[in-house]
Amino acid sequence: MPHMKRAPLLTLLLALGTPAADARVRLGELLPAHPWTSPDREVLVVYSHDCGDLGDLWGAVLSAGLPVRAVNAEDVPAPAPRGVNVWRGPEATAFARALRVGAYPTVLLVQGGRVLNAWEGNFSGDLGLGR
Template sequence: MRPRRAPLLTLLLTLGVSTAEARVRLGELLPAHPWQAAGREVVVVYSHDCGDLGDLWQAVLSSGLPVRAVNAEGTPSPAPAGLQPWRGEAANAFARKLRVGAYPTVLLVQDGRILNAWEGTFTGALE
């Protein structure tokens, strides 16, 4: 029998260590956004050219935290069922204000402040 990991731990293992240098500043408040903030939440900022994000979405959705999808850069790209991605110029401005350096970017947010950030390709093992 395989030991089961806590959903948030699985998310953190999936994200692992990003090869890109995160330019998003930890501790900063999130820029203006259209959703009601939760105590702790995950924000995924992605674009149409991120490739297959299936494993990442699965880990994020399994975390047990509210998930916000921000589809930046103008070309619509789907989010998993049940998530309504935020798109358009305001979503692009949100990504620019964050200083996103690579897509996808995953933010762990607590009380409106960025607690942790991962940018780029995620290769964390789920086994």
């Protein structure tokens, strides 16, 4: 049997079309079911108890001037800033997993219930709002 050379483009297309075990949040997707009414644009922070000090992250998202939602996943309560309503419990963890969050914390910029942008574990504080 002759040795077949792999077609790099075909390999790439197959890899892109196959959901990976470590699939990530996808831009443009609708948020999974959640208990709040989504405004036109909002920031969603999905975090767990083992994220460390999130003071700078909370400061950055709160200063954006958009509604902020917090999802405390993985069933261990962790604090959020005063005034931020936190969703906790098994449903919150199921929400994070349905989003395919790959790293905590994950910051999502959401518009019309769809993920506009996502930062998984590496949020720099810039939501790209062009202000």
